[in-house]
Amino acid sequence: MRDVAVVGFAQRQMTDFDGSPTCVELLVPIFAECYEQTGWTRKDVGFWCSGSSDYLAGRSFSFVSAIDSIGVLPPVNESHVEMDAAWALYEAWLKIQMGEVDTAIVFGFGKSSAGQLRRTLALQLDPYTMTPLWPDTVSLAGLQARLGIDAGRWDEAAMAEVVNRSLTDAEKNEYAVRSGGSSIEDLLARPLYADPLRKHDCAPVTDGAAAIVLAADDRAREVRDRPAWISGIAHNTDGLQLGTRDLTRSGSAERAAAAVGGLGGVEVAELHAPFSHQELLLRDALGLAGDTRINPSGGPLAGNPMFTGGAIRIGEAARRVWDGTADRVLGHATSGPALQQNLVCVMDSATSGGR
C-alpha cells in the first residue's frame, strides 16, 4: 500500500438562497485556495473526481459544466460519482493506490435550494414501493428517531444535547450556516416539526461546495509538515428495503469500522449525521470511545451541502492533524436514506511505517 494523505481542503457553505452562487462560481475560488495551499498549478493534479447529482441540479450532465472550472482542455483525467464526494475521494485514493497517479483533487457541489430537497431525495428510494409515496427525507429520519426512542436507545434530551453542542461549536466555524447554542430546556421547549423531530434536529438545507487534495508519499511531505495520512478507509451499505433494516442500528457503519480494524485511539471524529439522533446511533455503531471529541466544526447540523457534507467531514478532521490538535482522527460520510451507506476515513499524523 502507498502512503496517501489529505493535504488540502477548501469549502463554501452558503446561507443566501436568492440567486446564490452557481456551483461553478463556487468552485473557481475553492480550487484557487487548493492551489495556494499546495503551491501547485492544475498541471500538478493527476486525477479529478467529483460528487454531485443531476436530480439536485434539475438538469442532465450537470457535472459537465462544473468541470469547466478545473480547465479541461486539453483533456484531463477525470471521473464522477452520483454520491457524496467522500466516495469520489475513495475512488481517487484507489487510483493513487493503483499507481496511476500521485495526486488528486476531489470535489463535491450541490445547490439544494434549487428544488425542494426533502422531496427531491425521494428519487433515491426503491422506485416501485417507495418513491411513488414521495416519502421525504425528514419523515424517514423521524421514523428512525422514534424507533430508537421507543427502544430506549436515545431520548429527546440526548438529541437536544447533540444539537446544543453542535450549534455552540459552530460559532467558531466561519462557514456554518446555522450556529448559536442555547440550552437543552430551551431546545426541548421549541415546537415539533416532524414529531419526534424539531427543526433544529434536522440539518439545514445548504448550498455549497468543497474540494480536498490528496497526495502520495513525498508529494504529500512537500505540501505539509503534518499531512493527514489515510491509515484506513472503507465503505459499506445496508439493503434497499427499509423494512428489512434495523433502523436503530447501522450494520453498514459497523462493518466499515471493522474493515479498518476498529476506531480505537481516534481523538477527533467528524460524523456526517444530518439528524441529531443519527450522531448518537453512529457513535455507537462506530464504537467511538467516550472521550472522542465529536464534530468540533459544528458538524452537519450547522451546514450540510448535499454531495459535499461527507467530504467536508474528512476535510475538517484532516485539519486537526495539520494543526497539531490531534494525532488520529476520523472523517465519516453517509449517503442514502436513513444512513443507508457509510464511509469511514481514519487519518494519522504518522504513516504506518513511521509508527
Added chain:
Amino acid sequence: MSRTLQAPVTVAFDYTRSTGPVLGRFLTGLHDRRVVGGVLADGRVAVPPPEFDPTTHEPVTEFADVGESGTVTSWTWVSEPVKGQPLDRPFAFALVTLDGADTPLLHAVAVDSPEAMATGMRVRARWAEEPTGGINDLAWFEPESADAGPSPTPADSLEEDLTGIITPVSLDYSYAASPEESAFFRGLAEGRIVGQRCPQCTKVYVPPRSACPVDGIPTEEEVELAHTGTVTTFCIVNVPFLGQQIDPPYVSAYILLDGADIALQHLILDIPAEEVRMGMRVTAVWKPREEWTTSVENISHFAPADEPDADYETYRHHL
C-alpha cells in the same frame, strides 16, 4: 435588480419499469386488494417482498398473503406535506407491520393530528377507488377503531400478473442562471447578442461561461457580437418527437457568430433543408420587438445572408 435571472422549471418524465416476477406479484395483489409478502430464508415474511433475501442474497420465490390490518411500529408527523404524497393535508408516515408479516411496510396513516397516533396502534388499509397496479392502490391506512365507512367495492382481479408499470416523476426547480448567462439573457431582451472574453486565452464565448474550459477562470470582458455568422456544422431533423415546434424536415445548426470563438446552436429556416451547407453565411432573424423576453427564442431563426460562403480555413478550428 437581482444579481442573476431566475425562472421556475419543471422537469417531468414517465419511467416505464418492468416489474419482474416478485414485484409484479406484489403489485398485482395490491390491484386485487390483497397484500402479498415474500418468505425470507429464515422463514420471516417480508412486505413488500424483496427480490432477494437481504442476508443470503438468494432469490425470493415463496410468497404468502398477509392481512390488510396491522400494527404501527413507528410513525412521524408530516406537518407540511409535499406534492405527490398520499395525502395533501397533514398526516402520519408510519411503519406498519401487517398481521402475518414480520417486517414493516412504509405507508401513510390518515388521522387529523399527531395526538391520534401511537406506536402499537392498530390500523387497516384503505384501498383506492380505482386500482392502477401500483403501491398507491393501497391509498393509506386508517385507525381500525375509526368508522370510515365501507371500503370501495373490489375491482375485477387481473388475469395475469403485471409485468410493467409507469411511474411519473415531476420535480419543480427555481433555476438561477449564472451571472455570465444572465448578462447574455439580459442582452437578448435588448436585441443584443452578448459574449464574454476569457482574460487568459482571450477566447470569446457565447453564451458566456462561468469558467473558461481551457483556463478554469471566469470570463469577464463583455463583447457585443455581430448578428451574422457561419454555419460550421448542421443536421437535418427528420424525426418527429414530443414537443416539436416545427414540422420536419428542418435544420439545426452550429453557427459561429462573427467575433465569437464558440458556435451557438440555432435553427436555419427560409431555405430548403437540402441546400444548407457548411460555410454558409447566415444572419439572425428576430421576432417582433413586442414579443421579446429574456430568451434565446427572441431570435426566431437564422436565414441565409446574401454573401458568398466562408472559406473553410475561417472556421475549421471551431469544428
